[in-house]
Amino acid sequence: MSLATTTAPRPAPPPLAPGRAPxxxxxxxxxLARTGWLDLYDAWSEERDCRCVVKVLRPDRRDEDRLAERLVREGRWLRRFTHPHLVRAYETFASPEPLVVLETLTGETLAHLIDRLPRRAAAEDVAVLGVQLCSAVHYLxxxxxxxxxxxxANVVVECARAKVLDLSVARAPGAAPAGVGTxxxxxxxxxxxxxxxxxxxVWGIGITLYELATGDLPFDIGDTTDGTTTTDRTPTAGGAAADWYPQLEAPAPPVRARRRLPPALAAAIDGCLRPDPADRPSVSELSAALDTTLRRHRRDTPETG
Known part of the structure; x- marks a missing residue:
């Protein structure tokens, strides 16, 4: 009689210790953090004499060429792009190991803000953030x-200004496999x-504003995800499809079913979450609608002092 044995997966090597040179x-x-395939470090740049963020492949994922290509591609994009609502990259290394150096942002992610704030964000703040996201997306x-x-989790807010992070799954318009994204x-x-x-x-902007306004996603995602991108958990060139997606089961409930908002703002958010992409507003139309909401709010709000 023989007993089958199984080998437990090896734990990932520890992150670099302070003082090491990535x-x-x-x-x-x-x-700072470890994802399914990356380590992020608070680091010091001798050349710039300032802190920065270093994004590098985890030690146990360094032999995966497609991940290396994704990281280097993202770094090269962010070095080339210049926009006030996009994080900047200072430098990108392809060897001896892939690595991207990003600016340090002193704010906190919108995800942390949503969890931390005792009350939901003001309608004006939701609209302002939406306009800024539209600006970044229009540029991309x-x-x-x-x-x-x-x-x-991919938006940092600092002094009322948003910056969009993470182009790791970005791609040109066109055909894509199922499951690209979170x-x-x-x-x-x-x-x-x-x-x-x-x-x-546009959907991504809408669902971000929905969560900011209500504190919840429009869909019940249960315990089927840890909040990372599909490609964080099973990285491929395009993604890895799940067995079930709540957004394919039913339309998103109207945002005013969960939070009282100005009608124009609620309509703008709901429009982003229409199941048929042809029925959603363009980025320019969404930005204009949110800007109109802001002007109406400021006109109708009496000044104090």
Whole structure:
């Protein structure tokens, strides 16, 4: 009689300790976070004499060429792009290991703000954030890219100014496999796979504003996800489809069913979450609608003092 044995997976090697050099001219100050395939470090740049964020492949994922390509591609995009609502990259290394150096943002992610604030964000703040997200997305679309992973965890807010992070799953419009993006946040067409257009990012803006306004996602995602991108959990060139997506089961409930908002703002958010991408507003139309909401709010709000 023989007993089958199984080998437990090896634990991932520990992050770099403070004082180590992830690349020439950079010193690790602290480990910030570990995702399914990345380590993020608070680091010091000798050349710039300032802190920065270093994004590098986890030690146990360094032999995966497609991940290395994704990281280097993202860094090169962010070095080339210049927009006030996009995070900046200072430097990108392809060897001896892939690494991206980003600016340090002193704010906090929208996800942290949503969890931390005792009350829901003011309607004016929701509209302001929406206008800023539209600006960043409009710029990316002008560069020929869809972001495809807009969500509160990928937006940092600092002094009332938003900056969009993470172009790791960004791609040109067109055909894409099912599951590109984050499980509870991706548009129905991202979940299904097929042709993707600017409307997918309009959905991303809408679902981010919905969560900011209400404190919840419009769909019950249960315990089927940890909030990371599908490609964080099973990285491939395009994504990995799940067995079930709530956004394919039923339309998003109206935002005013969960939070009282000015009608124009509620209509703008609901319009972003229409199941058919052809029925959603364009980025320019959405920005104009949110701007109109702001003007009405400021006109109707009496000044104090």
């Amino acid at each position: 690349a020439p001219g950079y010193e690790v100050l602290a480990h 679309h002008g560069q020929g890219l869809l972001h495809l992973d807009l969500k509160p 499980f509870g946040y991706m548009s129905p067409e991202q979940a299904r796979g097929g042709a993707l257009s600017a409307a997918a990012d």
